[in-house]
Each structure stands twice: as structure tokens, then as C-alpha cells.
Amino acid sequence: MAATFTLGASAQHTDGTTKSLVKAEEEFAAAAAKDGIKSAFNDYSAKGALVFRPNPVDAKTFYANQPNDKNLSWAPDYARVSRSGDWGFTSGGYTVDGETKAYGEYLSVWKAINGKWQLVLDLGAEHHKPLNPVATHFVEPKDYFKPKFGGPKQAAAGKDIILTTEKTLNMTLKSYGIAAYGGFLNPDARVVFPGYEPVIGKDKIIAFYNSMVDKMSLRTVGADKAAGGDLAYTYGVATIDYRTDLRESFNYVFIYERQPDFNWNLIQQIYVPAER
Known part of the structure; x- marks a missing residue:
């Protein structure tokens, strides 16, 4: 998969920290609220990214045929980034504000491509309106390590x-x-x-x-x-x-x-x- 990913237009700059990934996620959510879900996923998804809707499908292909709704909101409460800074993941709750509200939890995997965070995997599982708040847990890499001769x-x-x-x-x-x-x-x-x-x-x-x-x-x-x-x-x-x-x-x-x-x-x- 990694070889197929290319840079998108609006992904957030990465400095290898979880803080930068959380910021990218927050900007992604803000873009969805302002410009619509279709536009946000198109801008923030890498080429070859997969979204599970519910089976895995190319993100850009899937959203090309979707309405550009602005009724999806989400926020991360758990995030990690690898010590090599090349990829990380975020997870948290989401809400779909339609005729009746829907709730759930998502997981997104991101990769650092040309210095920008790009979404490569995304899926979410629906549940009832949450009753138990989840404490925020953002874990920074303990150090930086990347092999010099990796290939x-x-x-x-x-x-x-x-x-x-x-x-x-x-x-x-x-x-x-x-x-x-x-x-x-x-x-x-x-x-x-x-x-x-x-x-x-x-x-x-x-x-x-x-x-x-x-x-x-x-x-x-x-x-x-x-x-x-x-x-x-x-x-x-x-x-x-x-x-x-x-x-x-x-x-x-x-x-x-x-x-x-x-x-x-x-x-x-x-x-x-x-x-x-």
C-alpha cells in the first residue's frame, strides 16, 4: 500500500509528533464541517487510501459519488505516532447529525508523506449515545529512531x-x-x-x-x-x-x-x- 500513496492538497504538516497528528485530525474535522465531508476526505486522503463503508474501498472513488454533507463531526481522544514519525493513528467519537442523531467510534491510520499527514485507513463503528466519557490519551514517541539503511x-x-x-x-x-x-x-x-x-x-x-x-x-x-x-x-x-x-x-x-x-x-x- 505505502508505495501507492501520494500527497494531497490540504494535509497538515508533520514534525513527527503526536501533537502534529492531532492537529491534522482537528483540521480535517473542521474542514468537513466547513466545506463538507466529500471535500474534506478528498483533500486529506492519500492516493490509495481505504475507507471501510462497510467493506474497504478506495477513499477518493467512494467519496466522488457521495453528497457533500456537513453533518459529520468528530474529535480524537486517543492518538499515537511511531518513533520513526512515518505513521500514526487517531481514535475517538463521532456524531452524525441527521433527522435522528447517530453516534459511534472511529479509527484512522495516517502516514507522513512528503512532510504532510495523509489519511490511509478509516473506519467507524456505530453505537448508542455515549454514556461514559473517554479520557484524552495522546502518547508522544519516546524518542526518534529510523534505520539508516532501510529499504x-x-x-x-x-x-x-x-x-x-x-x-x-x-x-x-x-x-x-x-x-x-x-x-x-x-x-x-x-x-x-x-x-x-x-x-x-x-x-x-x-x-x-x-x-x-x-x-x-x-x-x-x-x-x-x-x-x-x-x-x-x-x-x-x-x-x-x-x-x-x-x-x-x-x-x-x-x-x-x-x-x-x-x-x-x-x-x-x-x-x-x-x-x-
Whole structure:
């Protein structure tokens, strides 16, 4: 994917900080309110960016055929940027102000392209009007690191590491059921699932999964790893067998963080219903 992204017109300058990414997100939201959703996504999305509506589709192609509404508002409450400053993600609540208001949570992945933040992945899961406020949590990179001799081979090797991690997660899910997540979740991990407000914290996530999920399997479609080696993301299709003997498919995006022991833990997961 990374090779297909090119600079858009209005993306915010990046200095490698989470602060600059949050500012880009806020300007993106302001542009949507002022100029319309279609115009904002066209200006802030990279070439080749994917939006999940609900299945993944090219952002510029999708919004070319959409009305330029001004009824969508959102604000980030969680954001991280890789220590290499080449990509980061934002997450938070959104509101659609129509005849009846709709609410939900979104996740956006951004990449730094020619010194500007560009949107490369975006999806959101709807839920009821939020009852529980989410504390703002913007995490700055702990330092700056980018390999001096990184190239296509190193990037491909990094991607393979993440694909192998998710393959291991999927195999563990098949062997041990939903309890497998106990070995892959950070203590402060977050889950966004349709119909529910964000579930924050490893213990709460495990309890949430156990309350409704019998089995889960993952089919990874894409992945990328930051040059700094600390953050990565995957996306694909999750098939969930509920305890009520129902099965449903979801598009997902998972964010991983490398730990001091070099294992990769999940720090954010989001699911949106997939159309067959």
C-alpha cells in the first residue's frame, strides 16, 4: 500500500509528533464541517487510501459519488505516532447529525508523506449515545529512531513479522478460543465493537469477549509496520461465532505495539460489519 500513496492538497504538516497528528485530525474535522465531508476526505486522503463503508474501498472513488454533507463531526481522544514519525493513528467519537442523531467510534491510520499527514485507513463503528466519557490519551514517541539503511527488503521483512504474529494469534484462537487474547493484549488495550462504547483494559476486554463470543477466526488482508519498529497495523476479515449460535463477519483493523521482550501486543482493535 505505502508505495501507492501520494500527497494531497490540504494535509497538515508533520514534525513527527503526536501533537502534529492531532492537529491534522482537528483540521480535517473542521474542514468537513466547513466545506463538507466529500471535500474534506478528498483533500486529506492519500492516493490509495481505504475507507471501510462497510467493506474497504478506495477513499477518493467512494467519496466522488457521495453528497457533500456537513453533518459529520468528530474529535480524537486517543492518538499515537511511531518513533520513526512515518505513521500514526487517531481514535475517538463521532456524531452524525441527521433527522435522528447517530453516534459511534472511529479509527484512522495516517502516514507522513512528503512532510504532510495523509489519511490511509478509516473506519467507524456505530453505537448508542455515549454514556461514559473517554479520557484524552495522546502518547508522544519516546524518542526518534529510523534505520539508516532501510529499504524495500527491510520493509517486507517487517511486514512479514506482523503477518506471522497475526497468523500465530489466529492459530491460538482456533486452539484455545477467545481466551487466546489474554496473551496478545496490552493492559491498556482498547476494543471498538458495533453497538458498544469503547472497552478499555485487558481484563474488561477479555470479559467482554467471553460474554458473547464462542469462536473467532481471522483472515488478514493487509499489514504494515512503522520504520521505527514500534508500531504496526493489520486489516482483514474476522468471522465470529456467538454463544447464541449465530455467525457474523466483520472487517477489522488491529494496531500492534512491540514490547520490551520483542513480542507484539494489541493496543487497539475495531470491527465493522462486513457486507457479503
